[in-house]
Amino acid sequence: MMGLERIDTPAVLIDLDRVEGNLKRAQDYADAHNLPLRPHIKTHKLPRFAKRQIELGAIGITCQKLGEAEVMADAGIDDIFLPYNIIGDDKLARLKALHERITISVTADSSFVVAGLARTFTDPNHKLRVLVECDTGMGRCGVQTPWAAVELAQQIAAAPGLHFTGLMTYPAAGKVAENEDFLEKTKAALEAQGLTPEVISNGGTPDIWHAHDVTVATEHRPGTYIYLDRFQVAKGVGKLEDCALTVLTTVVSRPTEARAIIDAGSKALTSDTLGMDGFGFIVDYPDARIVGLSEEHGTIDLSGSAKKPEIGERLRIIPNHACVVSNLFDTVTLISGDEVVETVPVAARGRVG
Amino acid sequence: MMGLERIDTPAVLIDLDRVEGNLKRAQDYADAHNLPLRPHIKTHKLPRFAKRQIELGAIGITCQKLGEAEVMADAGIDDIFLPYNIIGDDKLARLKALHERITISVTADSSFVVAGLARTFTDPNHKLRVLVECDTGMGRCGVQTPWAAVELAQQIAAAPGLHFTGLMTYPAAGKVAENEDFLEKTKAALEAQGLTPEVISNGGTPDIWHAHDVTVATEHRPGTYIYLDRFQVAKGVGKLEDCALTVLTTVVSRPTEARAIIDAGSKALTSDTLGMDGFGFIVDYPDARIVGLSEEHGTIDLSGSAKKPEIGERLRIIPNHACVVSNLFDTVTLISGDEVVETVPVAARGRVG
Numbered sequence: 101m102m103g104l105e106r107i108d109t110p111a112v113l114i115d116l117d118r119v120e121g122n123l124k125r126a127q128d129y130a131d132a133h134n135l136p137l138r139p140h141i142k143t144h145k146l147p148r149f150a151k152r153q154i155e156l157g158a159i160g161i162t163c164q165k166l167g168e169a170e171v172m173a174d175a176g177i178d179d180i181f182l183p184y185n186i187i188g189d190d191k192l193a194r195l196k197a198l199h200e201r202i203t204i205s206v207t208a209d210s211s212f213v214v215a216g217l218a219r220t221f222t223d224p225n226h227k228l229r230v231l232v233e234c235d236t237g238m239g240r241c242g243v244q245t246p247w248a249a250v251e252l253a254q255q256i257a258a259a260p261g262l263h264f265t266g267l268m269t270y271p272a273a274g275k276v277a278e279n280e281d282f283l284e285k286t287k288a289a290l291e292a293q294g295l296t297p298e299v300i301s302n303g304g305t306p307d308i309w310h311a312h313d314v315t316v317a318t319e320h321r322p323g324t325y326i327y328l329d330r331f332q333v334a335k336g337v338g339k340l341e342d343c344a345l346t347v348l349t350t351v352v353s354r355p356t357e358a359r360a361i362i363d364a365g366s367k368a369l370t371s372d373t374l375g376m377d378g379f380g381f382i383v384d385y386p387d388a389r390i391v392g393l394s395e396e397h398g399t400i401d402l403s404g405s406a407k408k409p410e411i412g413e414r415l416r417i418i419p420n421h422a423c424v425v426s427n428l429f430d431t432v433t434l435i436s437g438d439e440v441v442e443t444v445p446v447a448a449r450g451r452v453g
Numbered sequence: 454m455m456g457l458e459r460i461d462t463p464a465v466l467i468d469l470d471r472v473e474g475n476l477k478r479a480q481d482y483a484d485a486h487n488l489p490l491r492p493h494i495k496t497h498k499l500p501r502f503a504k505r506q507i508e509l510g511a512i513g514i515t516c517q518k519l520g521e522a523e524v525m526a527d528a529g530i531d532d533i534f535l536p537y538n539i540i541g542d543d544k545l546a547r548l549k550a551l552h553e554r555i556t557i558s559v560t561a562d563s564s565f566v567v568a569g570l571a572r573t574f575t576d577p578n579h580k581l582r583v584l585v586e587c588d589t590g591m592g593r594c595g596v597q598t599p600w601a602a603v604e605l606a607q608q609i610a611a612a613p614g615l616h617f618t619g620l621m622t623y624p625a626a627g628k629v630a631e632n633e634d635f636l637e638k639t640k641a642a643l644e645a646q647g648l649t650p651e652v653i654s655n656g657g658t659p660d661i662w663h664a665h666d667v668t669v670a671t672e673h674r675p676g677t678y679i680y681l682d683r684f685q686v687a688k689g690v691g692k693l694e695d696c697a698l699t700v701l702t703t704v705v706s707r708p709t710e711a712r713a714i715i716d717a718g719s720k721a722l723t724s725d726t727l728g729m730d731g732f733g734f735i736v737d738y739p740d741a742r743i744v745g746l747s748e749e750h751g752t753i754d755l756s757g758s759a760k761k762p763e764i765g766e767r768l769r770i771i772p773n774h775a776c777v778v779s780n781l782f783d784t785v786t787l788i789s790g791d792e793v794v795e796t797v798p799v800a801a802r803g804r805v806g
Contacts (some may be wrong), residue, residue: 108543110805142748164749184749185705187716187765190461209706212764240750241706241714352538353562353594361594363540367780368805371724395495395776396517396537397593411565412540423748427720428780430803450783452463452721 101439109350109414110364112425112432116441118344119149119326126308126325127156133312138162138181138301140323143423145448147175149326160203162321166194167451169204175447178202181301181321183233183268185213185241191453192220205229207268209242211255218259227263230256231299236282237272246286253295266299266318273306273335276313283316306335329422330381331374346383346416347425349398351409360400360409364417366393367428372421380417385409390417454792462703462767463717465778465785469794471697472502472679479661479678480509486665491515491534491654493676496776498801500528502679515674519547520804522557528800531555534654534674536586536621538566538594544806545573558582560621562595564608571612580616583609584652589635590625599639606648619650619671626659626688629666636669659688682775683734684727699736699769700778702751704762713753713762717770719746720781725774733770738762743770
C-alpha cells in the first residue's frame with residue numbers, strides 16, 4: 101500500500117475507519133430510538149458513502165440539488181428526498197425525469213411552488229410526493245405558521261398529480277423544544293382537517309443526539325455527521341479524533357519566527373468561520389492558529405505554539421466546515437490509518453442547479 | 454440569439470463588453486505609463502481571456518498554481534510567471550516539464566525552495582528563471598529585509614541551472630510608498646553586489662491606478678481588474694457598471710414580508726466578505742442586503758428596500774469577490790447585453806495543486 105507521503109498537496113483525505121465509526125454510531129442511536137435516518141449527501145457527495153449509509157439502515161438519502169439527485173440516481177439510489185423549492189421549466193422537467201425512474205419527494209413553502217409542481221405532475225396514478233417546509237426557527241425557507249402549512253397542504257392535496265406527504269424542517273440548532281412545538285401544532289391542525297402527515301422530516305447534525313426529543317418526527321436528516329468538522333466538535337457532536345476529513349497541506353514558507361504559510365487557502369479550506377476564530381484546526385499543532393486565507397495561501401500564527409513546523413513539512417487540518425471543502429476538490433483520497441486506499445472523483449461536486 | 458431567460462440558475466454571467474472595457478482601460482493606462490502588464494488569470498481561469506489580454510498588449514500571464522499553468526500552456530500561452538514556492542518532487546517534475554515547452558519563471562523566498570529548484574534544474578544552457586519574493590508589507594510569503602533578498606539572490610545566481618531574474622511582491626493594498634521603498638532599497642543592495650534585477654514584478658488590482666507610482670517596478674500583475682467586483686468598487690477601482698461577472702439567481706421563497714431566499718448560497722457566492730457587510734450587491738435591489746448564506750440558500754433582508762422581488766423572479770448579483778466565484782462553477786455563460794453568446798467550461802477551475 102502507498103503511504104500518505106505520495107499524495108501531493110493540497111489534498112482532501114477521508115479516513116474510512118472514522119467514516120464507518122461515525123455512520124455506525126449514528127445508525128445505532130437511530131435504531132435505539134426507532135427514528136429512521138435519511139442522510140444528507142451534501143457533505144460527502146460520493147455514491148459509495150450514500151450506498152453505505154443505506155446498507156447500514158438509512159431509509160433513503162437527501163440531496164439539496166437536482167444535479168446531486170441525478171448523480172445519485174445514476175449510481176443506483178432509488179429513494180431520494182429533495183427538500184427544495186423546485187422552480188422553472190428546466191428544473192421541473194428534470195424533476196419529472198427523475199420521478200419517472202426513482203421514488204423522489206420534494207418540498208414547497210408557497211402556492212407559487214405548488215402551482216408549478218401541479219402543472220408539471222398531473223398523473224393521479226403516479227403522484228409526486230410533496231412535503232410542506234416549515235420555518236420552525238431557522239429563519240430561512242418555510243411557512244411561518246401551522247395554519248399556513250395547513251393551507252398549503254390543502255392545495256397540494258387538491259392537485260390530482262401531487263400527494264401531500266408531510267412536513268419538513270431544517271431547525272435552528274439548539275432549539276429542540278421550539279421545533280417540536282411548531283411541528284406538533286401543525287400536525288394537530290392538519291389532522292383536524294383530515295390531512296395526516298405520513299412523514300415529518302427533521303434535520304441537522306448539530307442536534308443529532310437530541311433528535312429523539314423531537315418525538316413528532318418520523319425521520320432525521322443528518323449530513324455532516326459522516327465526516328464531522330471543527331464546528332461540530334465545538335458544538336460537542338463528536339471529538340477531534342472522530343473527524344474523518346482532513347486537508348493535507350505543505351508549509352511553503354516560514355517568513356518569520358511566528359509565521360508559517362501553507363499551500364491551502366480559501367480555495368481549499370473556504371472562508372467559512374461559522375463564528376469561530378480562525379480557519380481550521382492543525383492536528384499536530386493545536387496551539388497554532390490559521391489566522392488568514394488568500395485563495396492559495398493560508399497564514400498561520402505560531403506565536404502561541406512552542407513547536408513550529410519547518411518549510412516542506414506537511415500538516416493535516418480539520419476544516420471548520422467539511423461540506424464546503426468537499427465541494428472544492430475534484431477528487432478526494434480515501435485512507436485507512438496512514439495508508440492510501442484510493443483516490444476517487446467527488447461525483448456530485450459542483451452541482452449548483 | 455438566446456436571451457438570459459433561457460439560462461437556468463444559479464449561473465455565472467460574464468459580460469463580454471465590460472470585460473473588453475476593463476481590459477482596454479488597464480492596458481491604456483499601462484501603455485501611457487510604459488509599465489507592462491502580466492495579468493493574473495486566477496480571476497477568469499479561461500484561456501480565451503488570457504489570449505485576449507496578450508493580444509491587447511500584456512507581456513505574458515501570471516498563474517498561481519502549476520495546474521493553472523499547465524492548462525494555459527496547453528492552450529498555447531508561452532510565457533507564464535508562477536509566483537509561488539514550488540516544493541516537492543511531484544511539483545518540481547511538473548515544473549520541469551513546463552520549462553521544457555514554454556518560458557516559465559517562479560519565485561523563491563527561502564534557501565529550502567532554492568535548493569529544490571537547484572537540484573531539479575541543472576542545465577546551464579536552459580536555466581530556470583527565478584525571482585525572489587519580497588514581503589513589502591502584505592505579511593504573507595516573502596523575505597523580510599533587502600539583505601535577505603540579496604543573500605537569496607546570490608544563492609540563485611550560484612546555481613548552474615538557475616537564473617536570478619529579479620524581485621516579486623504582492624503588496625499590501627494602499628501601501629504604495631512602503632512597497633516602493635522596500636523594492637528600491639533591495640534593488641540598490643543587489644546592484645552593490647553586482648546582481649541586477651531584470652524584472653521587478655508588482656501586483657494587485659486594488660492599487661492598479663497607482664501602479665506607476667512604484668517607479669522601480671518593471672511589470673504589474675493585476676487579476677480582478679478583468680471582472681471587478683463589489684470589493685474593488687468599494688475600493689474605488691471601478692464602478693458598479695463596470696462589473697463584468699454577475700451571479701444569476703432565482704428567488705425561491707418569500708417566507709416573510711422582509712425576507713427573500715435565493716438559490717445562490719455559499720456554493721455560488723462564497724463566504725468571502727473581505728470585511729464588507731453582506732455577501733454581494735443585488736443589481737436591481739440596491740437597498741436589499743444579502744445577510745446570510747447556507748450552502749444552497751442565500752437570505753436577503755428586504756426591510757430597507759421599498760421594492761421587493763417576487764418568488765420566481767431572477768436577480769443578478771455582483772459578488773464580493775469575483776475570483777472565488779469563478780472557481781466554484783464548472784461553466785460560465787458569456788453574454789453581450791441581455792443576449793447569451795456562449796456557455797464555456799472554466800478550463801483552469803479547481804486546479805488546487
